Amino acid sequence: MRRILVTGADGAIGRAATEGLADAGYSVTGLALSYQHPSKADRPLVGDACSSEDVAAALEDVDAVLHLAAIPHPSLGTPYEVFRTNATSTFNVLAQAAERGIDRVVIASSINAFGVPLNVHPVVPAYYPLDENVDTDITDAYSLSKSVDEQTARMAWRRWGTNVIALRFPLVKSRDQLVTIAERVAANPAAMAREGWAYLDLRDAVRAIIAALEVPLTGAHVIGLAADDILLDRSTMSLLSDYAPTVPLRQPVHGRGSLIDTTRARTLLKFSPVHSIHEEYQAV
Known part of the structure:
Protein backbone atom coordinates (compact mmCIF):
# COMPACT_ATOMS: atom_id res chain seq x y z
CA MET A 1 0.00 0.00 0.00
CA ARG A 2 1.16 3.49 -0.82
CA ARG A 3 -1.92 5.73 -0.70
CA ILE A 4 -4.87 5.37 1.66
CA LEU A 5 -8.20 7.17 1.43
CA VAL A 6 -9.59 8.29 4.78
CA THR A 7 -13.25 9.32 4.70
CA GLY A 8 -14.48 11.38 7.61
CA ALA A 9 -10.97 12.79 7.66
CA ASP A 10 -11.89 15.82 9.79
CA GLY A 11 -13.55 13.82 12.56
CA ALA A 12 -11.72 13.10 15.80
CA ILE A 13 -10.69 9.58 14.82
CA GLY A 14 -10.20 10.65 11.19
CA ARG A 15 -7.71 13.39 12.10
CA ALA A 16 -5.78 11.10 14.42
CA ALA A 17 -5.75 8.27 11.88
CA THR A 18 -4.61 10.57 9.11
CA GLU A 19 -1.74 11.79 11.27
CA GLY A 20 -0.82 8.26 12.31
CA LEU A 21 -0.84 7.00 8.73
CA ALA A 22 1.21 9.94 7.50
CA ASP A 23 3.72 9.41 10.29
CA ALA A 24 3.91 5.72 9.30
CA GLY A 25 4.96 6.75 5.79
CA TYR A 26 1.68 6.48 3.89
CA SER A 27 0.32 9.06 1.50
CA VAL A 28 -3.19 10.03 2.59
CA THR A 29 -6.14 11.28 0.62
CA GLY A 30 -8.65 12.82 2.99
CA LEU A 31 -12.36 13.21 2.25
CA ALA A 32 -14.51 15.37 4.52
CA LEU A 33 -17.59 17.56 4.21
CA SER A 34 -15.36 20.42 5.40
CA TYR A 35 -12.12 20.93 7.29
CA GLN A 36 -12.39 22.74 10.59
CA HIS A 37 -8.94 21.57 11.71
CA PRO A 38 -5.50 21.24 10.08
CA SER A 39 -5.04 17.94 8.24
CA LYS A 40 -1.91 15.91 7.60
CA ALA A 41 -3.44 14.48 4.43
CA ASP A 42 -1.28 15.42 1.46
CA ARG A 43 -4.44 15.35 -0.68
CA PRO A 44 -7.33 16.78 1.37
CA LEU A 45 -10.59 16.81 -0.57
CA VAL A 46 -13.94 18.35 0.33
CA GLY A 47 -16.80 16.06 -0.56
CA ASP A 48 -19.57 13.74 0.57
CA ALA A 49 -19.01 10.00 1.07
CA CYS A 50 -22.62 9.49 -0.12
CA SER A 51 -21.80 11.09 -3.48
CA SER A 52 -20.75 8.78 -6.29
CA GLU A 53 -18.80 11.56 -7.96
CA ASP A 54 -16.98 12.71 -4.81
CA VAL A 55 -15.96 9.18 -3.84
CA ALA A 56 -14.84 8.38 -7.38
CA ALA A 57 -12.54 11.41 -7.35
CA ALA A 58 -11.21 10.55 -3.90
CA LEU A 59 -10.38 6.97 -4.93
CA GLU A 60 -7.93 7.99 -7.66
CA ASP A 61 -4.59 6.18 -7.17
CA VAL A 62 -5.74 4.75 -3.82
CA ASP A 63 -4.53 1.34 -2.62
CA ALA A 64 -6.67 0.93 0.51
CA VAL A 65 -9.55 2.70 2.24
CA LEU A 66 -10.35 3.69 5.82
CA HIS A 67 -14.05 4.57 5.90
CA LEU A 68 -14.94 6.64 8.96
CA ALA A 69 -17.51 9.07 7.52
CA ALA A 70 -20.81 8.80 9.39
CA ILE A 71 -23.34 10.57 11.57
CA PRO A 72 -21.96 9.19 14.85
CA HIS A 73 -25.02 9.34 17.10
CA PRO A 74 -28.80 9.02 16.67
CA SER A 75 -29.33 12.45 18.23
CA LEU A 76 -27.40 14.20 15.44
CA GLY A 77 -30.06 13.84 12.78
CA THR A 78 -33.48 12.43 12.08
CA PRO A 79 -33.67 8.62 12.02
CA TYR A 80 -33.90 8.77 8.23
CA GLU A 81 -30.89 11.09 7.92
CA VAL A 82 -28.76 8.96 10.25
CA PHE A 83 -29.58 5.64 8.60
CA ARG A 84 -29.45 6.92 5.02
CA THR A 85 -26.14 8.71 5.48
CA ASN A 86 -24.38 5.87 7.24
CA ALA A 87 -25.69 2.94 5.21
CA THR A 88 -25.44 4.74 1.86
CA SER A 89 -21.91 6.05 2.39
CA THR A 90 -20.63 2.61 3.38
CA PHE A 91 -22.21 0.90 0.37
CA ASN A 92 -20.98 3.66 -1.94
CA VAL A 93 -17.39 3.46 -0.70
CA LEU A 94 -17.25 -0.35 -0.71
CA ALA A 95 -18.84 -0.72 -4.14
CA GLN A 96 -16.61 1.85 -5.78
CA ALA A 97 -13.50 0.50 -4.09
CA ALA A 98 -14.39 -2.96 -5.40
CA GLU A 99 -14.88 -1.63 -8.93
CA ARG A 100 -11.31 -0.31 -8.84
CA GLY A 101 -9.87 -3.57 -7.55
CA ILE A 102 -9.02 -2.18 -4.11
CA ASP A 103 -8.94 -5.25 -1.92
CA ARG A 104 -8.55 -3.78 1.56
CA VAL A 105 -11.15 -1.58 3.25
CA VAL A 106 -11.42 -0.88 6.97
CA ILE A 107 -14.74 0.54 8.15
CA ALA A 108 -15.85 1.99 11.47
CA SER A 109 -18.54 -0.05 13.13
CA SER A 110 -19.59 0.49 16.73
CA ILE A 111 -20.23 -1.28 20.00
CA ASN A 112 -23.81 -0.13 19.35
CA ALA A 113 -24.15 -2.51 16.39
CA PHE A 114 -25.84 -5.05 18.67
CA GLY A 115 -28.41 -2.44 19.67
CA VAL A 116 -28.60 -2.85 23.44
CA THR A 136 -28.92 -8.10 18.81
CA ASP A 137 -31.89 -5.99 19.90
CA ILE A 138 -32.01 -2.77 17.87
CA THR A 139 -34.45 0.13 18.31
CA ASP A 140 -32.56 3.13 16.86
CA ALA A 141 -31.40 4.19 13.42
CA TYR A 142 -27.72 4.59 14.34
CA SER A 143 -27.33 1.08 15.77
CA LEU A 144 -29.23 -0.29 12.78
CA SER A 145 -26.93 1.53 10.36
CA LYS A 146 -23.84 0.03 12.01
CA SER A 147 -25.35 -3.46 11.89
CA VAL A 148 -26.17 -2.97 8.21
CA ASP A 149 -22.64 -1.68 7.57
CA GLU A 150 -21.30 -4.99 8.88
CA GLN A 151 -23.66 -6.87 6.56
CA THR A 152 -22.55 -4.67 3.68
CA ALA A 153 -18.96 -5.62 4.45
CA ARG A 154 -19.88 -9.31 4.20
CA MET A 155 -21.70 -8.68 0.93
CA ALA A 156 -18.69 -6.87 -0.53
CA TRP A 157 -16.50 -9.84 0.28
CA ARG A 158 -18.91 -12.38 -1.15
CA ARG A 159 -19.79 -10.36 -4.26
CA TRP A 160 -16.48 -8.75 -5.19
CA GLY A 161 -13.84 -10.43 -3.04
CA THR A 162 -13.03 -7.18 -1.28
CA ASN A 163 -11.35 -7.80 2.08
CA VAL A 164 -13.16 -5.73 4.71
CA ILE A 165 -12.52 -5.33 8.43
CA ALA A 166 -15.27 -3.67 10.48
CA LEU A 167 -13.89 -2.34 13.75
CA ARG A 168 -16.44 -2.15 16.56
CA PHE A 169 -15.27 0.93 18.41
CA PRO A 170 -16.47 1.63 21.94
CA LEU A 171 -16.18 5.14 23.42
CA VAL A 172 -13.02 6.54 21.78
CA LYS A 173 -11.49 9.75 23.10
CA SER A 174 -8.16 11.24 24.11
CA ARG A 175 -7.00 10.36 27.61
CA ASP A 176 -7.88 13.81 28.98
CA GLN A 177 -11.38 13.57 27.52
CA LEU A 178 -11.80 10.08 28.94
CA VAL A 179 -10.88 11.31 32.41
CA THR A 180 -13.57 13.99 32.20
CA ILE A 181 -16.17 11.51 30.96
CA ALA A 182 -15.23 9.01 33.66
CA GLU A 183 -15.84 11.63 36.35
CA ARG A 184 -19.31 12.24 34.94
CA VAL A 185 -20.16 8.54 34.56
CA ALA A 186 -18.97 7.83 38.12
CA ALA A 187 -21.96 9.85 39.34
CA ASN A 188 -24.31 7.58 37.36
CA PRO A 189 -22.62 4.27 36.49
CA ALA A 190 -25.87 2.81 35.18
CA ALA A 191 -25.54 5.08 32.13
CA MET A 192 -22.78 2.86 30.66
CA ALA A 193 -23.71 -0.50 32.13
CA ARG A 194 -25.18 -1.85 28.89
CA GLU A 195 -21.89 -1.28 27.07
CA GLY A 196 -19.81 -2.63 29.92
CA TRP A 197 -18.15 0.71 30.75
CA ALA A 198 -15.94 0.10 27.72
CA TYR A 199 -13.59 2.64 26.18
CA LEU A 200 -10.51 2.89 23.99
CA ASP A 201 -7.78 5.51 24.07
CA LEU A 202 -7.61 7.39 20.76
CA ARG A 203 -3.96 6.42 20.34
CA ASP A 204 -4.87 2.74 20.55
CA ALA A 205 -7.71 3.27 18.07
CA VAL A 206 -5.16 4.54 15.55
CA ARG A 207 -2.89 1.57 16.23
CA ALA A 208 -5.81 -0.80 15.65
CA ILE A 209 -6.69 0.94 12.39
CA ILE A 210 -3.17 0.65 11.06
CA ALA A 211 -3.04 -3.01 12.09
CA ALA A 212 -6.33 -3.64 10.27
CA LEU A 213 -5.03 -1.98 7.12
CA GLU A 214 -1.76 -3.90 7.14
CA VAL A 215 -2.65 -7.39 8.37
CA PRO A 216 -2.57 -10.11 5.67
CA LEU A 217 -6.16 -11.17 6.28
CA THR A 218 -8.77 -12.19 3.73
CA GLY A 219 -12.54 -12.14 4.05
CA ALA A 220 -14.97 -9.91 5.93
CA HIS A 221 -14.42 -9.65 9.67
CA VAL A 222 -16.14 -7.84 12.52
CA ILE A 223 -13.65 -7.13 15.30
CA GLY A 224 -14.48 -5.72 18.72
CA LEU A 225 -12.07 -3.32 20.41
CA ALA A 226 -11.66 -1.99 23.95
CA ALA A 227 -9.04 -1.13 26.52
CA ASP A 228 -8.01 -3.93 28.86
CA ASP A 229 -9.84 -2.25 31.72
CA ILE A 230 -13.10 -0.37 32.29
CA LEU A 231 -13.63 3.37 32.36
CA LEU A 232 -14.45 3.64 36.06
CA ASP A 233 -12.06 3.30 38.98
CA ARG A 234 -14.03 0.49 40.60
CA SER A 235 -13.84 -3.27 40.44
CA THR A 236 -15.77 -4.64 37.53
CA MET A 237 -17.48 -7.26 39.68
CA SER A 238 -18.82 -4.64 42.09
CA LEU A 239 -20.27 -2.65 39.19
CA LEU A 240 -21.89 -5.76 37.75
CA SER A 241 -23.35 -6.60 41.14
CA ASP A 242 -24.88 -3.14 41.44
CA TYR A 243 -25.94 -2.38 37.86
CA ALA A 244 -26.16 -5.65 35.89
CA PRO A 245 -26.81 -8.41 38.44
CA THR A 246 -28.92 -10.53 36.05
CA VAL A 247 -26.45 -10.63 33.14
CA PRO A 248 -24.58 -13.97 32.93
CA LEU A 249 -20.79 -13.76 33.16
CA ARG A 250 -19.15 -16.22 30.77
CA GLN A 251 -15.63 -15.94 32.15
CA PRO A 252 -14.02 -14.54 35.30
CA VAL A 253 -13.18 -10.83 35.42
CA HIS A 254 -10.57 -9.56 37.85
CA GLY A 255 -9.98 -6.08 39.20
CA ARG A 256 -11.04 -3.45 36.68
CA GLY A 257 -10.99 -6.03 33.90
CA SER A 258 -12.74 -5.27 30.61
CA LEU A 259 -16.17 -6.62 29.74
CA ILE A 260 -15.35 -6.77 26.02
CA ASP A 261 -13.97 -9.98 24.55
CA THR A 262 -11.10 -8.80 22.32
CA THR A 263 -9.91 -12.26 21.28
CA ARG A 264 -10.43 -11.50 17.59
CA ALA A 265 -8.40 -8.31 17.79
CA ARG A 266 -5.53 -10.17 19.45
CA THR A 267 -5.58 -13.19 17.15
CA LEU A 268 -6.54 -11.68 13.79
CA LEU A 269 -4.97 -8.23 14.05
CA LYS A 270 -2.21 -9.09 16.53
CA PHE A 271 -3.42 -5.97 18.33
CA SER A 272 -3.42 -5.32 22.06
CA PRO A 273 -4.13 -1.93 23.67
CA VAL A 274 -1.24 -0.23 25.46
CA HIS A 275 -3.00 2.76 27.01
CA SER A 276 -5.23 2.95 30.07
CA ILE A 277 -7.17 5.78 31.63
CA HIS A 278 -5.97 4.55 35.02
CA GLU A 279 -2.29 4.11 34.32
CA GLU A 280 0.11 4.03 31.43
CA TYR A 281 1.21 0.47 30.79
CA GLN A 282 2.81 -1.55 28.06
CA ALA A 283 0.99 -4.68 27.02
CA VAL A 284 3.12 -7.79 26.84
Whole structure:
Protein backbone atom coordinates (compact mmCIF):
# COMPACT_ATOMS: atom_id res chain seq x y z
CA MET A 1 0.00 0.00 0.00
CA ARG A 2 1.16 3.49 -0.82
CA ARG A 3 -1.92 5.73 -0.70
CA ILE A 4 -4.87 5.37 1.66
CA LEU A 5 -8.20 7.17 1.43
CA VAL A 6 -9.59 8.29 4.78
CA THR A 7 -13.25 9.32 4.70
CA GLY A 8 -14.48 11.38 7.61
CA ALA A 9 -10.97 12.79 7.66
CA ASP A 10 -11.89 15.82 9.79
CA GLY A 11 -13.55 13.82 12.56
CA ALA A 12 -11.72 13.10 15.80
CA ILE A 13 -10.69 9.58 14.82
CA GLY A 14 -10.20 10.65 11.19
CA ARG A 15 -7.71 13.39 12.10
CA ALA A 16 -5.78 11.10 14.42
CA ALA A 17 -5.75 8.27 11.88
CA THR A 18 -4.61 10.57 9.11
CA GLU A 19 -1.74 11.79 11.27
CA GLY A 20 -0.82 8.26 12.31
CA LEU A 21 -0.84 7.00 8.73
CA ALA A 22 1.21 9.94 7.50
CA ASP A 23 3.72 9.41 10.29
CA ALA A 24 3.91 5.72 9.30
CA GLY A 25 4.96 6.75 5.79
CA TYR A 26 1.68 6.48 3.89
CA SER A 27 0.32 9.06 1.50
CA VAL A 28 -3.19 10.03 2.59
CA THR A 29 -6.14 11.28 0.62
CA GLY A 30 -8.65 12.82 2.99
CA LEU A 31 -12.36 13.21 2.25
CA ALA A 32 -14.51 15.37 4.52
CA LEU A 33 -17.59 17.56 4.21
CA SER A 34 -15.36 20.42 5.40
CA TYR A 35 -12.12 20.93 7.29
CA GLN A 36 -12.39 22.74 10.59
CA HIS A 37 -8.94 21.57 11.71
CA PRO A 38 -5.50 21.24 10.08
CA SER A 39 -5.04 17.94 8.24
CA LYS A 40 -1.91 15.91 7.60
CA ALA A 41 -3.44 14.48 4.43
CA ASP A 42 -1.28 15.42 1.46
CA ARG A 43 -4.44 15.35 -0.68
CA PRO A 44 -7.33 16.78 1.37
CA LEU A 45 -10.59 16.81 -0.57
CA VAL A 46 -13.94 18.35 0.33
CA GLY A 47 -16.80 16.06 -0.56
CA ASP A 48 -19.57 13.74 0.57
CA ALA A 49 -19.01 10.00 1.07
CA CYS A 50 -22.62 9.49 -0.12
CA SER A 51 -21.80 11.09 -3.48
CA SER A 52 -20.75 8.78 -6.29
CA GLU A 53 -18.80 11.56 -7.96
CA ASP A 54 -16.98 12.71 -4.81
CA VAL A 55 -15.96 9.18 -3.84
CA ALA A 56 -14.84 8.38 -7.38
CA ALA A 57 -12.54 11.41 -7.35
CA ALA A 58 -11.21 10.55 -3.90
CA LEU A 59 -10.38 6.97 -4.93
CA GLU A 60 -7.93 7.99 -7.66
CA ASP A 61 -4.59 6.18 -7.17
CA VAL A 62 -5.74 4.75 -3.82
CA ASP A 63 -4.53 1.34 -2.62
CA ALA A 64 -6.67 0.93 0.51
CA VAL A 65 -9.55 2.70 2.24
CA LEU A 66 -10.35 3.69 5.82
CA HIS A 67 -14.05 4.57 5.90
CA LEU A 68 -14.94 6.64 8.96
CA ALA A 69 -17.51 9.07 7.52
CA ALA A 70 -20.81 8.80 9.39
CA ILE A 71 -23.34 10.57 11.57
CA PRO A 72 -21.96 9.19 14.85
CA HIS A 73 -25.02 9.34 17.10
CA PRO A 74 -28.80 9.02 16.67
CA SER A 75 -29.33 12.45 18.23
CA LEU A 76 -27.40 14.20 15.44
CA GLY A 77 -30.06 13.84 12.78
CA THR A 78 -33.48 12.43 12.08
CA PRO A 79 -33.67 8.62 12.02
CA TYR A 80 -33.90 8.77 8.23
CA GLU A 81 -30.89 11.09 7.92
CA VAL A 82 -28.76 8.96 10.25
CA PHE A 83 -29.58 5.64 8.60
CA ARG A 84 -29.45 6.92 5.02
CA THR A 85 -26.14 8.71 5.48
CA ASN A 86 -24.38 5.87 7.24
CA ALA A 87 -25.69 2.94 5.21
CA THR A 88 -25.44 4.74 1.86
CA SER A 89 -21.91 6.05 2.39
CA THR A 90 -20.63 2.61 3.38
CA PHE A 91 -22.21 0.90 0.37
CA ASN A 92 -20.98 3.66 -1.94
CA VAL A 93 -17.39 3.46 -0.70
CA LEU A 94 -17.25 -0.35 -0.71
CA ALA A 95 -18.84 -0.72 -4.14
CA GLN A 96 -16.61 1.85 -5.78
CA ALA A 97 -13.50 0.50 -4.09
CA ALA A 98 -14.39 -2.96 -5.40
CA GLU A 99 -14.88 -1.63 -8.93
CA ARG A 100 -11.31 -0.31 -8.84
CA GLY A 101 -9.87 -3.57 -7.55
CA ILE A 102 -9.02 -2.18 -4.11
CA ASP A 103 -8.94 -5.25 -1.92
CA ARG A 104 -8.55 -3.78 1.56
CA VAL A 105 -11.15 -1.58 3.25
CA VAL A 106 -11.42 -0.88 6.97
CA ILE A 107 -14.74 0.54 8.15
CA ALA A 108 -15.85 1.99 11.47
CA SER A 109 -18.54 -0.05 13.13
CA SER A 110 -19.59 0.49 16.73
CA ILE A 111 -20.23 -1.28 20.00
CA ASN A 112 -23.81 -0.13 19.35
CA ALA A 113 -24.15 -2.51 16.39
CA PHE A 114 -25.84 -5.05 18.67
CA GLY A 115 -28.41 -2.44 19.67
CA VAL A 116 -28.60 -2.85 23.44
CA PRO A 117 -26.60 0.22 24.61
CA LEU A 118 -28.97 2.68 22.89
CA ASN A 119 -32.11 0.57 23.23
CA VAL A 120 -35.26 2.45 24.29
CA HIS A 121 -36.42 -0.52 26.35
CA PRO A 122 -34.92 -1.66 29.70
CA VAL A 123 -33.05 -4.58 28.11
CA VAL A 124 -29.63 -5.88 29.12
CA PRO A 125 -26.92 -7.73 27.18
CA ALA A 126 -27.32 -11.48 26.79
CA TYR A 127 -23.97 -11.97 28.55
CA TYR A 128 -20.61 -10.48 29.45
CA PRO A 129 -17.94 -10.17 28.21
CA LEU A 130 -19.52 -8.83 25.04
CA ASP A 131 -18.27 -10.41 21.82
CA GLU A 132 -19.05 -10.00 18.15
CA ASN A 133 -21.77 -12.68 18.26
CA VAL A 134 -23.84 -11.29 21.12
CA ASP A 135 -27.60 -11.25 20.49
CA THR A 136 -28.92 -8.10 18.81
CA ASP A 137 -31.89 -5.99 19.90
CA ILE A 138 -32.01 -2.77 17.87
CA THR A 139 -34.45 0.13 18.31
CA ASP A 140 -32.56 3.13 16.86
CA ALA A 141 -31.40 4.19 13.42
CA TYR A 142 -27.72 4.59 14.34
CA SER A 143 -27.33 1.08 15.77
CA LEU A 144 -29.23 -0.29 12.78
CA SER A 145 -26.93 1.53 10.36
CA LYS A 146 -23.84 0.03 12.01
CA SER A 147 -25.35 -3.46 11.89
CA VAL A 148 -26.17 -2.97 8.21
CA ASP A 149 -22.64 -1.68 7.57
CA GLU A 150 -21.30 -4.99 8.88
CA GLN A 151 -23.66 -6.87 6.56
CA THR A 152 -22.55 -4.67 3.68
CA ALA A 153 -18.96 -5.62 4.45
CA ARG A 154 -19.88 -9.31 4.20
CA MET A 155 -21.70 -8.68 0.93
CA ALA A 156 -18.69 -6.87 -0.53
CA TRP A 157 -16.50 -9.84 0.28
CA ARG A 158 -18.91 -12.38 -1.15
CA ARG A 159 -19.79 -10.36 -4.26
CA TRP A 160 -16.48 -8.75 -5.19
CA GLY A 161 -13.84 -10.43 -3.04
CA THR A 162 -13.03 -7.18 -1.28
CA ASN A 163 -11.35 -7.80 2.08
CA VAL A 164 -13.16 -5.73 4.71
CA ILE A 165 -12.52 -5.33 8.43
CA ALA A 166 -15.27 -3.67 10.48
CA LEU A 167 -13.89 -2.34 13.75
CA ARG A 168 -16.44 -2.15 16.56
CA PHE A 169 -15.27 0.93 18.41
CA PRO A 170 -16.47 1.63 21.94
CA LEU A 171 -16.18 5.14 23.42
CA VAL A 172 -13.02 6.54 21.78
CA LYS A 173 -11.49 9.75 23.10
CA SER A 174 -8.16 11.24 24.11
CA ARG A 175 -7.00 10.36 27.61
CA ASP A 176 -7.88 13.81 28.98
CA GLN A 177 -11.38 13.57 27.52
CA LEU A 178 -11.80 10.08 28.94
CA VAL A 179 -10.88 11.31 32.41
CA THR A 180 -13.57 13.99 32.20
CA ILE A 181 -16.17 11.51 30.96
CA ALA A 182 -15.23 9.01 33.66
CA GLU A 183 -15.84 11.63 36.35
CA ARG A 184 -19.31 12.24 34.94
CA VAL A 185 -20.16 8.54 34.56
CA ALA A 186 -18.97 7.83 38.12
CA ALA A 187 -21.96 9.85 39.34
CA ASN A 188 -24.31 7.58 37.36
CA PRO A 189 -22.62 4.27 36.49
CA ALA A 190 -25.87 2.81 35.18
CA ALA A 191 -25.54 5.08 32.13
CA MET A 192 -22.78 2.86 30.66
CA ALA A 193 -23.71 -0.50 32.13
CA ARG A 194 -25.18 -1.85 28.89
CA GLU A 195 -21.89 -1.28 27.07
CA GLY A 196 -19.81 -2.63 29.92
CA TRP A 197 -18.15 0.71 30.75
CA ALA A 198 -15.94 0.10 27.72
CA TYR A 199 -13.59 2.64 26.18
CA LEU A 200 -10.51 2.89 23.99
CA ASP A 201 -7.78 5.51 24.07
CA LEU A 202 -7.61 7.39 20.76
CA ARG A 203 -3.96 6.42 20.34
CA ASP A 204 -4.87 2.74 20.55
CA ALA A 205 -7.71 3.27 18.07
CA VAL A 206 -5.16 4.54 15.55
CA ARG A 207 -2.89 1.57 16.23
CA ALA A 208 -5.81 -0.80 15.65
CA ILE A 209 -6.69 0.94 12.39
CA ILE A 210 -3.17 0.65 11.06
CA ALA A 211 -3.04 -3.01 12.09
CA ALA A 212 -6.33 -3.64 10.27
CA LEU A 213 -5.03 -1.98 7.12
CA GLU A 214 -1.76 -3.90 7.14
CA VAL A 215 -2.65 -7.39 8.37
CA PRO A 216 -2.57 -10.11 5.67
CA LEU A 217 -6.16 -11.17 6.28
CA THR A 218 -8.77 -12.19 3.73
CA GLY A 219 -12.54 -12.14 4.05
CA ALA A 220 -14.97 -9.91 5.93
CA HIS A 221 -14.42 -9.65 9.67
CA VAL A 222 -16.14 -7.84 12.52
CA ILE A 223 -13.65 -7.13 15.30
CA GLY A 224 -14.48 -5.72 18.72
CA LEU A 225 -12.07 -3.32 20.41
CA ALA A 226 -11.66 -1.99 23.95
CA ALA A 227 -9.04 -1.13 26.52
CA ASP A 228 -8.01 -3.93 28.86
CA ASP A 229 -9.84 -2.25 31.72
CA ILE A 230 -13.10 -0.37 32.29
CA LEU A 231 -13.63 3.37 32.36
CA LEU A 232 -14.45 3.64 36.06
CA ASP A 233 -12.06 3.30 38.98
CA ARG A 234 -14.03 0.49 40.60
CA SER A 235 -13.84 -3.27 40.44
CA THR A 236 -15.77 -4.64 37.53
CA MET A 237 -17.48 -7.26 39.68
CA SER A 238 -18.82 -4.64 42.09
CA LEU A 239 -20.27 -2.65 39.19
CA LEU A 240 -21.89 -5.76 37.75
CA SER A 241 -23.35 -6.60 41.14
CA ASP A 242 -24.88 -3.14 41.44
CA TYR A 243 -25.94 -2.38 37.86
CA ALA A 244 -26.16 -5.65 35.89
CA PRO A 245 -26.81 -8.41 38.44
CA THR A 246 -28.92 -10.53 36.05
CA VAL A 247 -26.45 -10.63 33.14
CA PRO A 248 -24.58 -13.97 32.93
CA LEU A 249 -20.79 -13.76 33.16
CA ARG A 250 -19.15 -16.22 30.77
CA GLN A 251 -15.63 -15.94 32.15
CA PRO A 252 -14.02 -14.54 35.30
CA VAL A 253 -13.18 -10.83 35.42
CA HIS A 254 -10.57 -9.56 37.85
CA GLY A 255 -9.98 -6.08 39.20
CA ARG A 256 -11.04 -3.45 36.68
CA GLY A 257 -10.99 -6.03 33.90
CA SER A 258 -12.74 -5.27 30.61
CA LEU A 259 -16.17 -6.62 29.74
CA ILE A 260 -15.35 -6.77 26.02
CA ASP A 261 -13.97 -9.98 24.55
CA THR A 262 -11.10 -8.80 22.32
CA THR A 263 -9.91 -12.26 21.28
CA ARG A 264 -10.43 -11.50 17.59
CA ALA A 265 -8.40 -8.31 17.79
CA ARG A 266 -5.53 -10.17 19.45
CA THR A 267 -5.58 -13.19 17.15
CA LEU A 268 -6.54 -11.68 13.79
CA LEU A 269 -4.97 -8.23 14.05
CA LYS A 270 -2.21 -9.09 16.53
CA PHE A 271 -3.42 -5.97 18.33
CA SER A 272 -3.42 -5.32 22.06
CA PRO A 273 -4.13 -1.93 23.67
CA VAL A 274 -1.24 -0.23 25.46
CA HIS A 275 -3.00 2.76 27.01
CA SER A 276 -5.23 2.95 30.07
CA ILE A 277 -7.17 5.78 31.63
CA HIS A 278 -5.97 4.55 35.02
CA GLU A 279 -2.29 4.11 34.32
CA GLU A 280 0.11 4.03 31.43
CA TYR A 281 1.21 0.47 30.79
CA GLN A 282 2.81 -1.55 28.06
CA ALA A 283 0.99 -4.68 27.02
CA VAL A 284 3.12 -7.79 26.84
